[in-house]
Amino acid sequence: MSEMVSGERRPRQLHELTDVFGFLEQVRLRPGMWVRxxxxxxxxxxxxxxxxxxxxxxxxxxxxxxxxxxxWLWVRLGRHxxxxxxxxxxxxxxxxxxxxxxxxxxxxxEFRASNRTRNA
Numbered sequence: 001m002s003e004m005v006s007g008e009r010r011p012r013q014l015h016e017l018t019d020v021f022g023f024l025e026q027v028r029l030r031p032g033m034w035v036r037x038x039x040x041x042x043x044x045x046x047x048x049x050x051x052x053x054x055x056x057x058x059x060x061x062x063x064x065x066x067x068x069x070x071x072w073l074w075v076r077l078g079r080h081x082x083x084x085x086x087x088x089x090x091x092x093x094x095x096x097x098x099x100x101x102x103x104x105x106x107x108x109x110e111f112r113a114s115n116r117t118r119n120a
Contacts, residue, residue: 021108077092
């Protein structure tokens with residue numbers, strides 16, 4: 001996660017990040033610097049996963065289209081979609097009047113909290 005300074009998160013250098021969640025926290029802090037849409041973030045995450053594989057890095061990656069995050073989301077939303085998690089979050093965001101990126105980060109927080117509860 002981002003380092004806390006005076007109760008606020010601060011941006012970190014890429015070499016300081018240890019996993020995909022650290023990267024996502026940086027995107028959350030300054031989304032406009034990284035992406036313009038949830039679809040772009042989805043594509044970036046696919047690239048992240050491909051880079052892990054190319055470089056032989058054994059990091060857990062929950063954001064693959066059929067990964068743990070998608071499976072959790074289908075239960076959370078009460079439906080399954082072949083369009084993928086980004087499309088379904090965008091649909092949900094439109095229906096609720098929330099930014100797709102903001103809703104994604106809300107779901108990521110819920111997903112992580114549910115995993116901590118299960119693993120405790």
